[in-house]
Amino acid sequence: MVSISVCLTLPFCQLVTAHSEPRGNLDSTSYKHNSESSPKQSRLVWTDQAYGKASTPQQDTQTKLLKQIKELSSRIEQLDADVKELKIELHNQAPRKQQLSSSASPIILSPSVRKTKAETNSSESSLVISPKIVKEPPLSDMQLWVNELRNHDLAMPVKGTQAESIKGSFYEVRSSGRHEAVDIPAPRGTPVLAVEGGSIARLFTSKAGGLTIYQRDPTKRYIYYYAHLDRYADNLREGDSVKKQQIIGFVDSTGNAPANYPHLHFSISRMPDEASIFHGVPIDPYEVFKKDSQQLSRPKHLFQKRE
Structure with a gap:
């Protein structure tokens, strides 16, 4: 069974679902579930890897919706x-x-x-x-x-x-x-x-x-x-x-x-x-x-x- 955790700040986090230790550098603000007690639990990892990335599909969708709203408003x-x-x-x-x-x-x-x-x-x-x-x-x-x-x-x-x-x-x-x-x-x-x-x-x-x-x-x-x-x-x-x-x-x-x-x-x-x-x-x-x-x-x- 794989549990899903929701990250509230999408541009600054990644949801990692794996059986091994999460990849990426963790700092003092990083958070993860206890893998020893629940080795198959999902891990929620806060990271700065999202910086500099291209727009996500969600952002592309939002841009298209905003454009449609502008056209309808006119x-x-x-x-x-x-x-x-x-x-x-x-x-x-x-x-x-x-x-x-x-x-x-x-x-x-x-x-x-x-x-x-x-x-x-x-x-x-x-x-x-x-x-x-x-x-x-x-x-x-x-x-x-x-x-x-x-x-x-x-x-x-x-x-x-x-x-x-x-x-x-x-x-x-x-x-x-x-x-x-x-x-x-x-x-x-x-x-x-x-x-x-x-x-x-x-x-x-x-x-x-x-x-x-x-x-x-x-x-x-x-x-x-x-x-x-x-x-x-x-x-x-x-x-x-x-x-x-x-x-x-x-x-x-x-x-x-x-x-x-x-x-x-x-x-x-x-x-x-x-x-x-x-x-x-x-x-x-x-x-x-x-x-x-x-x-x-x-x-x-x-x-x-x-x-």
């Missing part, structure tokens, strides 16, 4: 969006617990677009996904960011529309929480325009948003999100630079938008750093587009239980 931010998509899908399978707010403002359509009562009801139950949100910021911070974006002089993201043709729906309650965006109805195939110059941060397809675009502003602190697109502009790629009012896509009702209600879901988020696409603070686009000096305020029903 994907966490992208996977975060997919996780949220799954949560929303599960949420939709459960009975609806939230009712639409009775104080929600209606959507005002442009003269070229009309909706029936059935279309209005179906659009109200539409669930859309914006870049992941964080805790509600102080109103003073929100006012600062809105003023900053007003100075950017953003263009309307749908060709042929004016700011007066939309109504604020940022605080409307949808099946997954607040809308935190504006819906801009337009005929299917209407060009979607970049609201200002910047770069394409991500082209992404989701069950909720359908075909989507994440655009970064020139300061890299704001993300513009365009959802429910029919298709992208020809040759549009992630990382591309875009100019203000450049066509980047076309209006449709992809994702979970009602098929008979083509529109652009547009949102703005303030990012915590220049590298982020998600985890932003949502900013009401309507407040930015109307460009007046009125101070921001929040509805009394703002703080509601969220998913």
Whole structure:
């Protein structure tokens, strides 16, 4: 029978299992079992022979694992969006617990677009996904960011529309929480325009948003999100630079938008750093587009239980 002893300091010891005296030089710190009383017992020998040796198989394995961890870590931010998509899908399978707010403002359509009562009801139950949100910021911070974006002089993201043709729906309650965006109805195939110059941060397809675009502003602190697109502009790629009012896509009702209600879901988020696409603070686009000096305020029903 051979017993096994465990050495806690692997780089500085060796486990010797033999019937003869251990090889190597032992010093005052060396330890071994009593071979006279148990001649067949294993001997645990502390030695300096490990110094200068090449990496062990265990160390090679550890290095490979650390490399894999580093690679996986770089994907966490992208996977975060997919996780949220799954949560929303599960949420939709459960009975609806939230009712639409009775104080929600209606959507005002442009003269070229009309909706029936059935279309209005179906659009109200539409669930859309914006870049992941964080805790509600102080109103003073929100006012600062809105003023900053007003100075950017953003263009309307749908060709042929004016700011007066939309109504604020940022605080409307949808099946997954607040809308935190504006819906801009337009005929299917209407060009979607970049609201200002910047770069394409991500082209992404989701069950909720359908075909989507994440655009970064020139300061890299704001993300513009365009959802429910029919298709992208020809040759549009992630990382591309875009100019203000450049066509980047076309209006449709992809994702979970009602098929008979083509529109652009547009949102703005303030990012915590220049590298982020998600985890932003949502900013009401309507407040930015109307460009007046009125101070921001929040509805009394703002703080509601969220998913």
